[in-house]
Amino acid sequence: MKTILLPVLIFLVLGAAMGILLAAASRIFAVKKDERAEEILECLPGANCGGCGYTGCAAYAKAVSEGSAPPNACTVGGTEAAKKIGAIMSVEVGDIEKMRAQVMCSGTSEFAKKKYIYEGVPDCVAASKIGGSDKICPNGCIGLGTCVAACPVQAIQVEKGVAAVDYSKCIGCGVCTHVCPRGIIQLIPFHAKHWVGCKSEDLGKNVRKYCDVGCIACKLCVKNCPENAIVIENNLAVIDYAKCTGCDKCVSKCPRKIIWSGEQQGKLGLVIARIPEEALTVE
Numbered sequence: 001m002k003t004i005l006l007p008v009l010i011f012l013v014l015g016a017a018m019g020i021l022l023a024a025a026s027r028i029f030a031v032k033k034d035e036r037a038e039e040i041l042e043c044l045p046g047a048n049c050g051g052c053g054y055t056g057c058a059a060y061a062k063a064v065s066e067g068s069a070p071p072n073a074c075t076v077g078g079t080e081a082a083k084k085i086g087a088i089m090s091v092e093v094g095d096i097e098k099m100r101a102q103v104m105c106s107g108t109s110e111f112a113k114k115k116y117i118y119e120g121v122p123d124c125v126a127a128s129k130i131g132g133s134d135k136i137c138p139n140g141c142i143g144l145g146t147c148v149a150a151c152p153v154q155a156i157q158v159e160k161g162v163a164a165v166d167y168s169k170c171i172g173c174g175v176c177t178h179v180c181p182r183g184i185i186q187l188i189p190f191h192a193k194h195w196v197g198c199k200s201e202d203l204g205k206n207v208r209k210y211c212d213v214g215c216i217a218c219k220l221c222v223k224n225c226p227e228n229a230i231v232i233e234n235n236l237a238v239i240d241y242a243k244c245t246g247c248d249k250c251v252s253k254c255p256r257k258i259i260w261s262g263e264q265q266g267k268l269g270l271v272i273a274r275i276p277e278e279a280l281t282v283e
Contacts (some may be wrong), residue, residue: 011211037092039088040061040071042083043080045057047076047152049152049173051174057074072086072094098189099190102188103147104197108161108162109162137210139202142178200235219232221253227245228243228246
């Protein structure tokens with residue numbers, strides 16, 4: 001009996017000793033968890049859209065707690081979330097302007113000219129590898145929905161060959177701006193009344209050859225803007241949203257009808273963003 005019990009006792013003693021050693025090691029070598037990361041995560045909307053530049057809300061919260069990310073990078077959470085995070089990190093955070101995605105192209109299928117008929121993979125990136133896509137315009141919306149697939153809240157769809165943003169759904173995360181191979185989707189102030197529906201930087205004479213509505217840099221919008229809110233940069237009209245008062249003078253003067261407002265768009269039937277003007281007043 002003693003012969004049997006001795007090995008058992010030795011095994012139990014060794015087991016207990018190993019348990020104590022492991023418990024001590026776990027305490028010594030344990031990575032201390034920053035409780036602020038958990039607190040920050042609770043302030044975030046949980047969209048996990050990646051608009052902040054991180055893989056998700058948890059990754060962003062961890063980066064903020066470590067001091068490697070700013071407290072106001074979450075556009076979805078906006079000012080409310082940023083100030084809560086700022087309080088946790090003991091830093092001052094100002095107001096964040098609400099943004100929306102805007103497709104800067106008016107080249108719908110009836111106006112944008114094509115080089116060939118594309119029948120490949122329904123993806124803008126794939127199509128852009130074949131002669132720059134089927135559209136002649138090197139800056140026009142390819143219209144195969146890469147942004148549609150990437151949008152985390154289904155706020156985009158393709159209409160008449162051009163992507164269109166539903167403002168009432170858009171959270172301003174900016175994911176679509178990163179995946180567009182043409183770089184024609186931009187984040188603009190949510191309450192911006194006007195925008196230029198073109199991204200072509202070619203000379204006007206060339207724009208006329210491949211699009212019936214592209215900006216030709218005629219400067220009529222610049223000359224007629226009472227607030228000096230429009231300039232021509234690289235052969236393209238650009239609006240300073242901070243100066244624009246929404247007077248509509250640029251809209252009426254543009255001969256190509258590509259300076260947009262919700263009302264103008266509805267009258268002409270050019271599908272750029274299908275949402276009515278009243279959607280712009282949503283808080």
